Structures are given as C-alpha cells and as structure tokens.
Amino acid sequence: MGRAPCCDKANVKKGPWSPEEDEKLREYIEKNGTGGNWIALPQKAGLKRCGKSCRLRWLNYLRPNLKHGEFSEDEDRIICTLYASIGSRWSIIASQLPGRTDNDIKNYWNTKLKKKMMGMNPSALKKPHQVNLSPMLQNSTPSSSFKNNHNSYFQPHLPFTGSESISYSSLPSDNYSTFESLQNYQVSSVFMETSCSSSSDGSCNNNQINHVKEAELGYVGDGTFGDQIIGRLSYLNSGVEDQDTLKLVPSNAGRVSGVTDEETRLWGESPLEYGLEEIKQLISNSSCNNFMLDDSKTGEMVMYY
DNA sequence: AAAGGGTGCAACCGCATTACC
C-alpha cells in the first residue's frame, strides 16, 4: 500500500498559477503568515491548491526579495565551487546566494551553467590525470556503513594511497573570463567522481565511497574574478588547516539540528546557514558528488587533478 | 508563414526526514 496523498487530488487545481491565485496567496501570507501549516493554508486562503503547491509557489516565486534574471559571475563561481564540493545539494547552495532559490539554481545549472562548462573543453576536464579506482569499490556496500547521529550513513573510508590532503590551486589573477577561469580551476583541482547508479527516484545507490572527510573552500580578494580561491579537501585523518575559508555557520533553521551553543558562538558571524559539522556530513554522505557531468555513469570512480 | 526542434523555467512527484502525538 502506498503513501496516502497529501491532499485530495481530485479537488485541487494543478498547473500554472494565475495572477489571481498569486495575489490570494501573497495577500494571505502577508496578512497571516504561513501559520506553520501549509496543508491547511490553501483552504484558509481560498485556494483550490495543494499545500505543497502553495509552499512551492511562495518559496520559489512570490516570496519577497527574490532575485530573478541573470546570474552574476560571482554567483556562477559560488555555484560551481559548491557543486564541486557538495554536489547537487541545491538548498545548501541556494543558502549562499541571497534571493536565489534552490529551484532557480538547479534549473540554471541544468540548462545553462553545465552546458557552458561542458562547452569550454570537456576533454580537458577528464584527461590530465585520470585514476581508475573502481577495484577499490567492490567491497563497499551499504551494509558495512554505519549510521551517524543524524540518521544518515557514513561510508567507511577505504585506504587511499593518493594524496591524503589536496590543496586547490589558485585562480590566475589575469583577465580570464569567468568560465576560462572556472575551467582552469576545475582542471587543476581535485574532484572525485563516484559511481552512481541512479534509482528510479533519482537517488543514487550507495555503492560508492566518498573519501572526502573535510572540505573547505573560500576566496581571497575583493570579489573580482581574479581572486584566489583557497580551499582544500582533506581526507580522513587529515587535519584542517586554518585558512581564510568560507565560513560555515550552524543554524537551527530548517532541517539542521544538533548544533550546540558553543558551535553557534564559534560560527556566529558567518553568513552561511549550515554548520561545519553539517557540511562535513553532507560531504561524507554525498553519494552523487559528480563533478563535471559524466552523464554516462560508468560505474567507475575517477579522480581528476 | 508554418512546422519542427530546442531551450528555459515553473510546477509536480515521490521519497527522506522531522515533528508531533
């Protein structure tokens, strides 16, 4: 037996929202807030819509201070950098781009940014130092993983004979265009592609290992594109160096929980909404850290550097 | 001008997680 539907499908409208519906929803929320109950909201607001649909419409379109239109180079850079480190965690990436929604970023990545990156020089992104690590994967199964206190799985880390700690090289500070720079950055950095056999729901079977234990990424400079990127991925047992990194802040907002007061103090000034530990876990748990878009999903784990 | 194909984006779907009882 399947899950009960969240609403009476027969009596809810689907498809594009009309301006009238938008107005009703906006008016209701501005007046009453969401009331913490999206399911009940459409009825109260006089809308024949599913609560989920209302929530989505509000978050992705009607919410104040949303940015629409072109992404800036800075935004491109942030998206690329975060995608490289944590994969398609769009909500986390969106939390770093004020006014942008996860849906926006996801669409932007899938329809434009990815293609731009591919178009630059796809072969160069894979060839320089490709290491086939697939044999190392064979004994890694979900059954040997263990749950952390956030109910998500850590994969055991296999012995890894490559660099145990990798530093990103810096971007050149000349007049590279955005994507030339990004490409250069990617080629010279370390990314991991894990096997990722998609299941029907779009998730990945956890038949892969993510060696990344810690991740730090950041920039030095005044925000122009010639700025240096500093960052590193550390593998298990590697220390974290004190660098001027993107600051990662824990927050009790959203789904992130388990943050201590001490952590909050430590990260208090940061603009990010996810804590270091959360990021670490996301990275550790990330089963689809595919950077540079290997659509073929070869089942092999490849390192680029 | 019409048809066909491509693109971008809003919206939906289903699952995982969290909250609540």
Added chain:
DNA sequence: AGGTAATGCGGTTGCACCCTT
C-alpha cells in the same frame, strides 16, 4: 518507542516561447 502527518528536498516533466529551416 512507534505511528502518522507535515515539511523539505532533489529529480523529472510539461509546456510556452524562441529560433531555425
């Protein structure tokens, strides 16, 4: 502790619009 409802998330789909032929 277990069950259920609500919420959040990421992948996918559908369609309107634009461009090319």
